[in-house]
Amino acid sequence: MNPATDIQPDLLDRIDDYVMDRMDLVDRQIFEQEIEENLKLRETVEIHRELIRGIELGALIETLSDINDSHRRRTKHTTNSDAQPVRYWYAVVFGFLALIAICAWIYFKSPAI
Amino acid sequence: MLESNSKQKYLNESLVNGIAKNDKEALENIYARFFPLVLNYVLKNNGDESDARELFRSALLAFWMEIKDGKYFQLNGNEPGEYIFQIAKYKWSQNLRSVPGKSIDSLPNYNPEKERAVEEKIRYLTALYRTLGKNDKEVLNRFYFERKSMPRIAEELNISPSSLKRIRRQCMRKLSTLYVERKELQQIKKP
Numbered sequence: 001m002n003p004a005t006d007i008q009p010d011l012l013d014r015i016d017d018y019v020m021d022r023m024d025l026v027d028r029q030i031f032e033q034e035i036e037e038n039l040k041l042r043e044t045v046e047i048h049r050e051l052i053r054g055i056e057l058g059a060l061i062e063t064l065s066d067i068n069d070s071h072r073r074r075t076k077h078t079t080n081s082d083a084q085p086v087r088y089w090y091a092v093v094f095g096f097l098a099l100i101a102i103c104a105w106i107y108f109k110s111p112a113i
Numbered sequence: 114m115l116e117s118n119s120k121q122k123y124l125n126e127s128l129v130n131g132i133a134k135n136d137k138e139a140l141e142n143i144y145a146r147f148f149p150l151v152l153n154y155v156l157k158n159n160g161d162e163s164d165a166r167e168l169f170r171s172a173l174l175a176f177w178m179e180i181k182d183g184k185y186f187q188l189n190g191n192e193p194g195e196y197i198f199q200i201a202k203y204k205w206s207q208n209l210r211s212v213p214g215k216s217i218d219s220l221p222n223y224n225p226e227k228e229r230a231v232e233e234k235i236r237y238l239t240a241l242y243r244t245l246g247k248n249d250k251e252v253l254n255r256f257y258f259e260r261k262s263m264p265r266i267a268e269e270l271n272i273s274p275s276s277l278k279r280i281r282r283q284c285m286r287k288l289s290t291l292y293v294e295r296k297e298l299q300q301i302k303k304p
Contacts, residue, residue, distance in 0.1 A: 050238070051288045052257050053181060056135060057235060058242025058250070059258035060177060063137060064170050067144050072166070 125192050132193075133180050135258050143173065147194045151201045158205060168208075172201040175231050203228060237295070244291060249284045256281060 019028050131139025148169050155165035176197050179185040185196070245253065255266045263281075267274040 047289055047292055048285070051241070051285060051292060054238035054241045054288070055253045055257045056181070057174070057177075057238045058245075059254040060135065060140075060174070061170075061239060062254075063135075063140060063258075064144075064173060067137075067141055068166055068170065071144055071148070 121192075128193055129180060129185065132177060134260065140173075143193065143197070144169075147197050150194065150198050154198070154202065155205060159209065160205070164205075164208075168201050168205055169197075171204055172197050174235055175200050175204075175228065178231050178235065200228075241288060241291060241295070245284065245288070249280070249287075252277065252280050253284055 019031060023031060128139055128143060132143065148165070151169045151172070152162065152165040155161070155168060160168075176185070176193070179196075242250075251270065252266065255261045255269070256263065261269075263274055263277055267277045270277070272280075
């Protein structure tokens with residue numbers, strides 16, 4: 001139940017009694033006008049609150065998009081920087097061993113020596 | 114054990130308060146701490162990394178809405194990570210149901226009606242935000258999202274405080290006109 005919008009019947013009776021018994025027509029109209037203005041003010045406050053929520057939400061989506069991009073770049077960078085040197089050093093060692101093998105083969109097979 | 118629990122509770126509370134204040138550091142923190150959970154879950158359930166990123170973003174928006182509406186604090190015992198994970202699981206299960214032949218290992222405890230209402234609100238409010246121009250967004254974001262003072266924003270944007278106030282008012286009037294128009298349009302569309 002929303003206490004601001006839901007009216008309790010007994011409360012309504014009490015207000016009605018008060019307005020009808022104690023106020024003349026002019027006072028009643030002023031009283032009703034004040035209530036109406038309060039309701040309009042409440043509605044405007046609610047709209048304003050929703051608008052601010054919309055602005056915050058839009059800005060939040062942009063911020064999350066930035067965070068997501070930087071997170072993606074960071075994780076990609078980490079993955080690449082971990083994997084690349086290992087592969088690189090494997091290639092260097094393999095190349096070096098291959099070179100030694102070729103040199104040894106040439107040395108032992110050479111007829112001049 | 115008790116000390117570690119209260120420390121964890123304090124950390125969670127400060128994280129939630131940070132989110133409520135749109136603190137970028139808190140958002141980054143939540144991303145770093147809880148995104149791997151969602152990623153792991155999506156990878157195990159027929160999804161890839163880009164699915165997980167989209168899902169996490171969507172769950173985080175729903176979480177943020179809950180905090181802003183003051184509903185999150187009513188749900189005692191739910192840790193932020195656990196709660197975001199529940200939302201993500203629910204959203205992913207909905208997503209997989211629409212794809213034939215795909216299924217997930219379990220269904221989470223999350224209210225579908227609440228989720229639909231939140232989704233609808235997010236769509237409606239972001240559509241409203243997209244109607245703003247770049248300069249208008251600059252002013253409003255700094256004031257309402259980053260919570261900077263008007264003199265500070267005027268200094269940053271190199272304009273007079275009175276011009277800044279005028280721009281802000283114009284933007285809010287434009288937005289409120291659109292808001293009321295769209296609400297009325299929705300009322301007409303309803304049977």
